[in-house]
Amino acid sequence: MDILNITQPPxxxxxxxxxxYHNYQPFVTSTFEYNDxxxxxxxxxxxxxLPCESILYLEGSLTTDDGxxxxxxxxxxxAFAYIFREVRYELNGVVVDSTRNVGLTxxxxxxxxxxxxESVKLQNAGWFPKTKVLPFTNKFNVCIPLKxxxxxxxDYKKIILNMKQELVLIRNSDDLDAVTATDETEKPKIxxxxxxxxxxxxxxxxxxxxxxTKILDKNVEILLxxxxxxxxxxxxxxxxxxxxxxxxxxxKLETPRHIVVAFQTDKKSKVTSNMSTFDNCNLTNxxxxxxxxxxxxxxxxxxxxxxxxxxxxxxxSNFRASYYESGNEPIFNPTEFKDISPVAHIDCSRQKETVQxxxxxxxxxxxxxxxxxxxTTAYCLILYDRVFRYSPPYKDSKTGLAYNTA
Numbered sequence: 325m326d327i328l329n330i331t332q333p334p335x336x337x338x339x340x341x342x343x344x345y346h347n348y349q350p351f352v353t354s355t356f357e358y359n360d361x362x363x364x365x366x367x368x369x370x371x372x373x374l375p376c377e378s379i380l381y382l383e384g385s386l387t388t389d390d391g392x393x394x395x396x397x398x399x400x401x402x403a404f405a406y407i408f409r410e411v412r413y414e415l416n417g418v419v420v421d422s423t424r425n426v427g428l429t430x431x432x433x434x435x436x437x438x439x440x441x442e443s444v445k446l447q448n449a450g451w452f453p454k455t456k457v458l459p460f461t462n463k464f465n466v467c468i469p470l471k472x473x474x475x476x477x478x479d480y481k482k483i484i485l486n487m488k489q490e491l492v493l494i495r496n497s498d499d500l501d502a503v504t505a506t507d508e509t510e511k512p513k514i515x516x517x518x519x520x521x522x523x524x525x526x527x528x529x530x531x532x533x534x535x536x537t538k539i540l541d542k543n544v545e546i547l548l549x550x551x552x553x554x555x556x557x558x559x560x561x562x563x564x565x566x567x568x569x570x571x572x573x574x575x576k577l578e579t580p581r582h583i584v585v586a587f588q589t590d591k592k593s594k595v596t597s598n599m600s601t602f603d604n605c606n607l608t609n610x611x612x613x614x615x616x617x618x619x620x621x622x623x624x625x626x627x628x629x630x631x632x633x634x635x636x637x638x639x640x641s642n643f644r645a646s647y648y649e650s651g652n653e654p655i656f657n658p659t660e661f662k663d664i665s666p667v668a669h670i671d672c673s674r675q676k677e678t679v680q681x682x683x684x685x686x687x688x689x690x691x692x693x694x695x696x697x698x699x700t701t702a703y704c705l706i707l708y709d710r711v712f713r714y715s716p717p718y719k720d721s722k723t724g725l726a727y728n729t730a
């Protein structure tokens with residue numbers, strides 16, 4: 325037994341001798357305007373980088389579209405994710421992972437993933453889930469962990485060996501979804517003055533350096549397993565009480581493991597709304613079908629008007645235990661859940677072999693107590709497994725290979 329091994333020497337790990345953050349800037353630093361594509365490269369092929377701990381640094385200001393100081397505009401929770409339409413991570417020019425509709429995707433994922441203690445740390449990234457708006461004035465300065473925005477950075481916790489890397493950000497066409505106001509007299513303009521990709525460089529001891537060199541010499545293929553995030557949108561839902569939504573058809577390699585369904589009514593591109601909050605739309609039941617397999621097994625019998633949503637909250641609060649294999653520490657209590665994020669989380673991580681063979685058709689059936697309000701949009705966040713492969717440069721080769729698993 326370990327408690328009897330009184331002569332055991334202390335274990336000291338000196339395999340990593342240094343870890344320093346390096347700042348990388350975009351190719352073009354003069355402008356970060358609407359619809360611009362911002363590319364930030366890492367060109368050093370001899371560097372050992374740790375992208376899972378990398379940070380997006382932003383500095384700038386919020387003004388009106390005519391350059392004046394706003395008096396009514398407020399940045400919403402997670403506002404700085406809403407200023408980007410897409411974020412991508414590339415190895416040797418090949419896309420490893422990407423997130424579209426970055427603001428909504430990361431907000432939905434964050435409500436399920438973070439607990440209260442983690443949210444305190446993430447205030448430095450503009451994460452204020454319970455206040456719904458940021459306490460900043462017209463100036464801001466934030467450090468956003470990229471694990472907030474993309475599944476690869478959250479799941480793959482190892483170094484990248486000797487590969488050209490690139491972070492690609494595409495700005496949204498406006499900033500209406502990043503702010504909220506009491507009326508529409510002011511139109512927002514978020515000005516980015518500084519933008520860096522801060523990436524840790526890892527220096528290792530001689531013994532570990534030799535081990536990594538052997539991997540390079542042998543041209544070993546390295547696997548990058550992670551869980552990707554995809555948001556599918558159902559705009560302008562019909563004004564009925566029953567809906568059948570054929571979401572998508574996937575391959576067996578991209579079978580959904582967790583699905584999150586959320587609703588918003590008349591919020592998109594409306595400065596008087598708050599895109600970081602969601603609506604219950606009088607949902608009474610939801611069923612997910614992967615081919616013919618149904619999740620959850622039983623009906624939910626929800627009734628928000630009579631405070632009957634305990635089953636939905638239980639599904640919401642169980643996400644961390646299933647996804648991270650950690651304790652259930654939901655960020656919201658039941659009342660806050662109903663007010664801010666009454667979303668449906670369906671855990672389909674355990675599946676029969678029949679589901680994993682061939683293509684998988686994802687279908688959602690919804691029931692509501694009343695007709696769905698006009699201008700209601702449904703969102704389906706799909707979290708699924710992916711594996712990427714790459715071969716670092718070896719011997720006389722100057723470039724490595726990178727490709728998706730088909």
